[in-house]
Amino acid sequence: MNDRFKFLAGLAELFEARFMRPLWQRYPACDSDSFDALALFLDGYVLYRMLKVLDDLRYAKALLDEHIEAVHQEVSVWEQKQEL
Numbered sequence: 001m002n003d004r005f006k007f008l009a010g011l012a013e014l015f016e017a018r019f020m021r022p023l024w025q026r027y028p029a030c031d032s033d034s035f036d037a038l039a040l041f042l043d044g045y046v047l048y049r050m051l052k053v054l055d056d057l058r059y060a061k062a063l064l065d066e067h068i069e070a071v072h073q074e075v076s077v078w079e080q081k082q083e084l
Helices: 002-026 034-083
Strands: none
Touching: 002 034
């Protein structure tokens, strides 16, 4: 169990170094400057969430396109059977 915690702690350090530290370094006055604090929030949270929503929309569109293509194929097969 102890090895698992060490592994997760290592992942947390990697995440902090890769994502959090650069974000906080871009807005060093976020503790005292409202504009930096807002920019930090928008950059680190809101924009990330918006990109996730866009990814979800792309995925939903891809599923819908696949479904539409399958329906068109079924209609085409049905029409071919009707001609026989």
